[in-house]
Amino acid sequence: xxxxxxARFEHDHYFEPKDAGTLMRDVLEFESPFAALGRLVxxxxxxxYLRKLLEERSRVIKAAAELRG
Numbered sequence: 001x002x003x004x005x006x007a008r009f010e011h012d013h014y015f016e017p018k019d020a021g022t023l024m025r026d027v028l029e030f031e032s033p034f035a036a037l038g039r040l041v042x043x044x045x046x047x048x049y050l051r052k053l054l055e056e057r058s059r060v061i062k063a064a065a066e067l068r069g
Contacts, residue, residue, distance in 0.1 A: 007033045024061070026054045 008031040016023050028050060032038030 005033070007031045007038065024058065026058065028054060 010029045014025040
């Protein structure tokens with residue numbers, strides 16, 4: 001991330017062949033600003049929220065890929 005609200009935000013995708021398809025793996029690392037307060041917010045709120053967001057996004061990508069396959 002070059003600019004934004006997070007002190008650090010990295011989101012990568014990894015793809016690997018799996019059986020008759022492809023396995024996509026999301027790796028997300030982030031850190032909120034404001035030191036200890038930011039870490040608390042990350043732990044209590046953002047971690048779960050971002051995990052659910054990526055899971056839903058992955059379901060949408062999978063459904064779109066299967067329609068084309």
